[in-house]
Amino acid sequence: MTEPQSVPMPGQVWGLAAPDTGGPIFVTSYDGKNLSTTVLTAVDVAGEVLWRREFDGHPGRPRVSTSGSVWVAHRGPTGAVLTELDAAGSTVRSITPEHEPFERLGSFVVLPDGICASWLPAERNRPVPAGRHARIARHGEDGSVRWSTPAVLDQLSFPGCIEISAETSWEARPSKPWAPQTIEAHHWEPLLIAGHRIAATFADGRSGIAVTFFLDTTTGRLIAASPPGPSHHKAIVGPGEFLIGSQGYGAFSTAQYDSSGTVVQEWPTHAMLLIDRHGAISGPESENTTPSRSRFVGLEPDGTMRRGPALSGYYTTYPALDHHGTAVFWRDGRLLAVDADFQMRELFALEDEKRAVMSKIMLLDQERVAFALHDELFILQSTGLGTLDNSVWPCADGGLHGNPVTHQ
Template sequence: MADDPAGLLFAVSYGSNPLETVLTAVDRTGRVEWQRSFAGTGHPWARATGRGTVWVSRPEAGWSVLEEVDANGRTVNSVVPPSRPGEDIGTFALVPDGFCILWTAASRLLCGNGPRREPRVSRHREDGTPVWSTPIHLGDLSYPGIGEVTEGSGRQVRQKPAWTPGEVTVAYNEPLMISGSSVAASFMDRGSGLARTFLLDLRTGKISAATPWAPDGHKAIDRDRCFLIGVQGYGAFETARLTPEGRRVADWPSHGALTVGTDGATSIVEMENRLPSRSKFRRLEPDGTLTSGPDLPGYYTAPAAVDREGTTVYWRNDQLTAVDADLNVHRLAKLPGTGITSRVLILAHGMVALTLDKELHLVRTPLAPLAAGTWPCADHNIQGNPVARAV
């Protein structure tokens, strides 16, 4: 993340073990300015404020702490939102007057054999004082794409009956998004990869809707402040459009990393569990149809960004690639990698930043500045904070 397009880059990563989080500040030449280590949970999260500081979540003596660090690596503020034994911050977002937090059961490494907590969503003022807290009841798991073979089935594959979730975490892809006064909170059963997204009112915490269990996929906020919820796995490959109240109003037979340009055009870098690749770069049209662009060779993909001219930039198949508004392909740089990537950032003067494996790459390109579209919105794409016009 970056506090602003021309400032320091901040990378949050694992340390020497899963219970250590490292925050690294890097200048635009790639030089490390400073590093700080924090106690961690194996799920590092950090958000830049746009005011020259970064918030990091970490545990401390049985409590979860949000710590604000300035551009020199010094702690300038600490907040302890009330929590219960056995739970930890799964992820969080900064809203204008405080924080929105997703809570999950703490790692076994932290809580041992202590109580396993159900997830919840909460909102807090700047000093950590609770505004509301809403428990999330996930219900039993089931999905048509999951089968099993039992002794009584005669070795025939049958749909697996509903079962109780095991270890519940925040969803792998975009677990928390805030659009206006609507919160989209996604939780996942780690064993199966199935997830549910709950929509809550940011002002009251009241749940307005929830999606059924489905494979976790990429998500976004579109021009009309609706949520795009992707599903990929167990035979599913689609993206749905949900209003902030949870009404499903459109579907596309596609899934992948999403961008929304300044003009509202929604593009998708398809990501399918299949080789050889059948994926394409596509546009999601308002009527539920798709406009197909270039083929996408390879498999692993870094979530994309879009500039003010409608050019989408992403990493895939060892190439940093751009697709312009007319769906023409431009190869920007060859960057070999194994698929362990960060999201792509567009910084000042066309600089593109992303991590591959354990290396940060800074690439000069002819791209225009980051688009002012809703996704990746400025806070999400630069500052790491997935909030669009929060109230």
């Protein structure tokens, strides 16, 4: 493998996506230290910057449509705007989804006939006024609302939770219901669509305790909601079915929910999950503990675990799975590969690498691997890895498009 190519980005990277394994790679980032400007950069797989576009507003993840165009969310004169650009960087269209002036866009995904979005009832870090709630909405191609369903975070509680007292100091309290003062779209996989079901996750901005709401994709009917808990990484596991991981406040587990919103299996671990084309589930464990106790693990159908190699360090890119069953990820300054037999090898290392802000891993054509560390995009050639596995969840966001939607 040759030395990786480093492509400087304008600021801290927020997301990567691509239309296919041949690129281009679409990168969203800050504009230097300007936290209120989004820069969208297109980079070819050889590492050449093709074009850049700037938008007003905090960056989010880019979403690529089935036609290969890229969508970004940004701020417009009357609120949130979604803009579609082609591979050459020309604007195809901009739409303003119907929403109230006080609402903030939480997350969105692109559908063949419009978008689905989660909306927050107040600006970032602002208290939620009484009577306002988060919601999930499906919008047509012109931004009009087809349906809208409230997501009510009324009373939350979780054993061992730590909440902020009235004096704003941290205080451990017994499990006791409280009403969220601020509501956020969940940081990890906030909006997933698996065919006829939507999983939308909202969190209390102070404690991180979250609830996932399961809805019918066509009608918006609320099917069920998960119990409040310290939700973390999630994945689509099949038609209408999701994996939801929990980590923190003593929790360390993963649950599989079916299309009725019922838990049908649980595992005593939390990981950045990968699902291969045969339905096997695996990934590097993710735990807020140092020194590391994490391993690469497999989640067996009967609820047991297969424990693989130990993992040093802490910060980890979301892995990607190639068609040979090899998972690749960056952790502790090393690009690691774990094969289908759970044998781990090092592909590349950077000395004294301490950067904590990381993107997902992307597997591209001709054995290329791409990922970002803080404000640098790295492209590695001739890694010996195969193409991305053809499965429902072979990497973060369910694929190169960065658009966690399946149509089964």
